[in-house]
Amino acid sequence: MAEITMKNIVKRYGDGFQAVNDVSLDIADGEFMILVGPSGCGKSTLLRMIVGLEDITSGDMMIGGVRVNKKAPRDRNLAMVFQNYALYPHLTVFENIAFPLRLRKAPESEVRQRVNEAAEMLELTEHLGRRPANLSGGQRQRVAMGRAIVRKADAFLFDEPLSNLDAKLRGQMRTEIARMQRRLGTTTVYVTHDQTEAMTLGDRIAVLRKGVLQQVGSAHQLYEEPANLFVAGFIGSPPMNFVPGRIADGRIETPFGTVAPTSERITRIGDRDLVILGFRPEYFEDYSLVPAGARTRGHTFTVDVDVTEWLGNELYAYVPYEAPEEVTRQLGELERELDSEQMRTQLVVALDPASRIRSGTKAELWFDPERMHVFDAATGDNLTRDPDRTFDDDNVHAGVRTE
Amino acid sequence: MVGQRASRWWTTGGLLILVWALFPLLWMVSLSFKDPNTFRSQTPTFFPSKWVWTNYQTVFSDALFTSALRNSIGISLIATLLSVVIAMFAAYAIARMDYPGKKFLLSMALAIAMFPQAALVGPLFNMWRSLGIYDTWIGLIIPDLTFALPLSIWTMSAFFRQIPWEMEQAAQVDGATAWQAFRRVIVPLAAPGVFTTAILTFFFCWNEFLLAISLTSTNRARTVPAALSFFTGASQFQSPITAIMAASVVVTIPVVLLVLAFQRRIMAGLTAGAVKG
Ligand SMILES: Nc1ncnc2c1ncn2[C@@H]1O[C@H](COP(=O)(O)OP(=O)(O)OP(=O)(O)O)[C@@H](O)[C@H]1O
Ligand SMILES: [Mg+2]
DSSP states (O other): OOOEEEEEEEEEOTTSOEEEEEEEEEEOTTOEEEEEOSTTSSHHHHHHHHHTSSOOSEEEEEETTEEOTTOOGGGTOEEEEOTTOOOOTTSOHHHHHHHHHHHTTOOHHHHHHHHHHHHHHTTOGGGTTSOGGGSOHHHHHHHHHHHHHTTTOSEEEEESTTTTSOHHHHHHHHHHHHHHHHHHOOEEEEEEOOHHHHHHHOSEEEEEETTEEEEEEOHHHHHHSOSBHHHHHHSSSSOOEEEEEEEETTEEEETTEEEOOOSHHHHTTOOEEEEEEEEOGGGEEEGGGSOHHHHTTSEEEEEEOOEEEEOSSOEEEEEEOOOOHHHHHHHHHHHHHHTOSTTSSEEEEEEOTTOOOOTTSEEEEEEOGGGOEEEETTTOBBTTOOTTOOOTTOOOOTTOOOO | OHHHHHHHHHHHHHHHHHHHHHHHHHHHHHHHTSOTTTSSOSSOOSSOSSOOOHHHHHHHHOHHHHHHHHHHHHHHHHHHHHHHHHHHHHHHHHHHOOOTTHHHHHHHHHHHHHSOTHHHHHHHHHHHHHHTOTTSHHHHHHHHHHHHHHHHHHHHHHHHHHSOTHHHHHHHHTTOOHHHHIIIIIHHHHHHHHHHHHHHHHHHHHHOOHHHHHSOOSTTTOOHHHHHTTOOOSSTTSOSHHHHHHHHHHHHHHHHHHHHHHHHHHHOOTTTTSSOO
16 A cells, blocks of 8 residues: 655745645546646655655655655655656666666566566566666656656656656657556656646646646546646646726626626525636537527627637637726736636637537637636635536545545 | 778778877887887988897896886785775765765865976975985875876766666665675676776876976886986987987887787777667
């Protein structure tokens, strides 16, 4: 059993910088946990505290029910794949993978057998005699993984292991890591920048921002029920559109007309002077392609399309809209604070690729007001969120709290 | 086509420089095998008309040379060893730690390396005499160290800075103690730097002339570069030139051997491939 439990973990660096702030997180035995967040938000710091390379300023780090705050890395029995692999250049691939076993003075026959096993799994068998300098990026990455899996560690920690590989190799290695983790069933914490890795690899995702944990949940939960503006803007590509709105008499005024959603998740909010409305790009549709039955349910509006981008399986349209200056200023401030770029007074709309809408034309767009998210303009909290909603294919481990 | 012609030019240029550099060496070797009585013949030849070992016999039977050789080896080895060991600690600190005055220390080391040795000879001569270490090994090792240390520290810290120190942490996560991580990962990575530094420092001490000639007066501590200038040949009536050349060949051999033996070590960027990219 190797569940990892963090209780109120704080990290303050020597220069007084608080890199991790009161993070509490439960990772179940065998779970694949993804850690995402913008650069400098403390992901690596958190990982290094788990593995023991960084002192914990306060809080409890429990691995397998034992408090490890004061334990040296070697006593924690965790394996880590570093951001830049950190292979031993003076050793062959075989000896690199065997290194942890050699340190434990494992018998030669066992070393041989375990290394060969790992090499076979990672398709490194024919490279065992070579040195890391002569390997390709993907091969080095696999050697680093081999070194991690060979010793049957209690948990794997990955720090952006694929960030320097080209796109094709990254996709390949991504599936390989997923397969390996499923097969071994080892608790895994995986740090990444990459949307695709975050959404596809893990059982759950933890979103970190400036050292503060924002939300923990399955990819579906983060995408469909983001806890706040930050998570909503961070998860998803292209990101969610944020527009200003006002709720008066149960009706919501948006820059593209007034709508009156009736579902409880929105009506319970009550009247508010200023809210931020969130629309995923795919919430919009080309009116002419909406089935007749759905047309009356949604809201239709006419816009000037600035630019369109056709990607084969997607059509993105960029739509500028008018917003009162006061609101624009407020959104601008939010944007700076959020380190997010998509707060301009422009919508990104994902349309059916069959749509005939083109750059520089007028278009009729349609959206279903029941789907929109409503955020508190001051705190950024999602007012329409259902924190307990689960999704069919969520792979959340039994007994794990979702937050 | 242009590339081929350019590369031919490079080859030719390289050969010319090589000949230019090797000519005195060849001349030295050739002279050392010539007969000391007849090498100034009417019809000079580049290679000896008769190859003889007399010059080598002369230098090795001369106490001046044999003791100088002993002094050179001893003093250079001791100075190199001390210098490398001290520089290793210093370079480790410079590469790994941040402490106040690091920049100052480094620039001081550089300043000392730049300091004209000739300016020190006079004061040192007087000081060494009153301290009673004039014309002793220690009297040469100390000033050798003064000038070799900055060289060693700079070379070695440049090497140490290139070591990916994340390796040490990787080893610790893999289950190594701090000592094991140092011993099994850092030492092998640092070795080429230490080797290179040791060789450079050894050459520096081996070739040192000014201090050696100023701070010695007898065979007790005189090193080969200094002793060569006192050479007289087998008898007063013989020109010492061929014998000096033989002695020069003898002291050049260790240098050449060292370079040949360690050139792969020196060249090899052993840290290549440690990280991605
Ligand atoms: N040794 C240190 N001393 C002081 N501050 C540090 C130190 N290491 C990191 N930090 C700071 O802590 C914050 C978090 O750093 P960390 O490396 O954990 O970020 P990260 O989320 O891994 O970013 P990236 O995605 O760029 O790798 C950063 O703002 C960084 O400046
Ligand atoms: Mg990082």
